[in-house]
Structure formats: C-alpha cells, structure tokens
Amino acid sequence: MRVRKIVTHVEEVLTEGGRPVDPAARVAVVAAVIENPWAGEGFVDDLNPGIDGTASPLGELLAPRVVEALNADVEAYGKAAIVGLSGEVEHGSALIHTLKFGDHFRRAAEASTLLPAVEKRGPAGIVFDIPMKHKTDATVRSHHQTVEIRIADAPHADEIVVALAASAQGRPQQRLADLSTER
Template identity: 40%
Template sequence: MPVRRKSLFIKEIITTDAFGQPCDPVTRVAAMVVFTNPLAGRFETDLSELFEIGATLGSELAEQAVAQLGNAPVSYGKAAIVGIGGDMEHGGAVIHPKLGAPMRAAAGGGEAVISSNVKTGGPGTSIDLPLGHKDNPWSFDHFDTMTLTVPDAPLPGEIVMCLAYADRGRPLPRCGSGPVRT
C-alpha cells in the first residue's frame, strides 16, 4: 500500500439554483485521498499495483462518503489527478479496473457506467468530476459536475484519487429526462 498523505471530504448542500430559485436540497459529497504514486518517474507496462490501490482506498472512501451523504446515493462519479512525475494512465489504473465495484457496493448497486475524468498537473490543479445517475445513464437531470482541488497536491510523485456521490440531480433541472433504456 502506498503512503497516504491525507484524505479530504467535501460536503455541499445546495438549496437554490444560481438565480436564487429555491429547490429541494441537493447534497453532494466528494472524498479525496492524496497518496504516493509507486510508479512515478518510470514507464511500466504492468499497472496492477495501481488497480489494487484503487480498490482498497476506494472501498474505504466510498463507505465514508456515502455515510456523510446522509441519504441514499442517486448519482456518482470518479476522477484522478496525477502529479507531473506520473502518467495519465496511472490515474486511469487507479479509477477504472477496480474502483467501480466498491463504489457500487457503497451505493447499494448501480447499473450505469461510472462517469470519470483523469488529468495530470501540479499542486492546486482542479478537476471536474462528472456525476451521472447510478442506474440510468440517460437521465439528463443527473448530468452534473463537482470541481475539486487540493491546494497542496498532487506533488510530482503523488496521485489524488476522487470519488463523489449525490442524493439527487441538478437543482431545478429543465433539460428533460432523456430516453429510458430498459
């Protein structure tokens, strides 16, 4: 297991849209962990070590995030920021092969692909973590984003892994629900 420098949680509760129109509260919780990238500084074809890190840290963070949400999760998403000593593929290895299972378990299931984003950058780099409905990938009302940043991370040899849940879609959505797929 890599050295974990810190974990962060962000909980936001939205009660109006951008124009001040009241809405049913939308709660979003993001969990982030900053850890050393064991593959930083070199090319490696076998990324399985990062797969396992995503599964292990993801299980812990997903359970904590859902507990902080306070309601049943309806949407979810994941992201990673890789320090410049690493490679975008390192972030993909952390969030793709094995992070989905613990995220779905914490959410009580999920049929839809978990939306994701990966990028490289230095300390303070922000990332737009996409959210989507956990069961219906065509629910336009649940297409959403949380912009996340850690002011002092990632350092060149670190990765910031992020995951998030929400208990409903955007405030006052008006784009329609999209086709229902059965």
C-alpha cells in the same frame, strides 16, 4: 498504498435561479492523496502489480466515506484521478478504471451503471471537475452534473489524487425533457 491525507467536501445548494431548493441539493466528495505506486520507476510496462496492491484498498477506503459524507441515498456518482507532474495519466486511469476500485462504490451506492470519470495530470492545487450520472440509468438527464474540487497542496509530483463524488439528487431546478422525448 501510502495515503498522505483524505479530504472531504460537502456542499448544499439552497437556492438556484433565484428560487429555493427544497430539500437542499447535496453533493459530497471524498478524495485520497496517495503516493503514486509507479513513482520513480520510469516507464512501467506492466501496471498490474500496482493496480493489485492499490485499486481495491483505495475503493474500500473511499466508497463508504463518500456515502457517509453525503448522509442521504446516492442518486448520482462519479470518480476522478489527478496525477502529479512526475506521473502519467495512465497511472490514474489504471487505479480508477478497474472493477477492483469501482465495484466498492457501486455496492455502497447500490448502483449498476459505469462510473463517469475524469483523469488528468497537473500540479498541486489544480482545479478539476468530477462528472456524475445517475447510478442505475446513465440516460437520466437530470443527474448529469459536475462538482468542482481543488486541494491546495495536492497532488505533489509523485502523488495521485483519487476522488469519489456522490449526489443525493439531480441538478437543482433541472427542467430538461426526458431523453425519450427526442427522436
């Protein structure tokens, strides 16, 4: 795995809807810009060697960093893979949609649900949203949220941006009724 750079983004929402948010709503994202392990190879039938050499080390690198950046207990989480224009969306999916990658974050966050994800292909500087859901109950509406990210110089055509997002709470000022109230 060849990492060009790691980007950490932390935001705190202090007011929402004209009202204070106390404590501040905290969200962290850590993204690694890596060389696409399949770059320059044309169409690759068997992605497993690239997955085996990249997915677990990448999860091991990112999971503790995003938990540390959040500096609070993780309540919601998500992931992303943004593939440069010379790659395939499947290259990003191959890295993040495997237990070799995701289990590192589940353990670090003490989580059990599937990690919501976004994957797409785009040029350097593309804006992408990382969806998040509650770490143990994906039906908890208050924790369905997204965080928007942009890395100005990534991904290059032969790179993939892989990111993890964590939130210390649900949406600020959330007021939706519990899913169980609907019939």
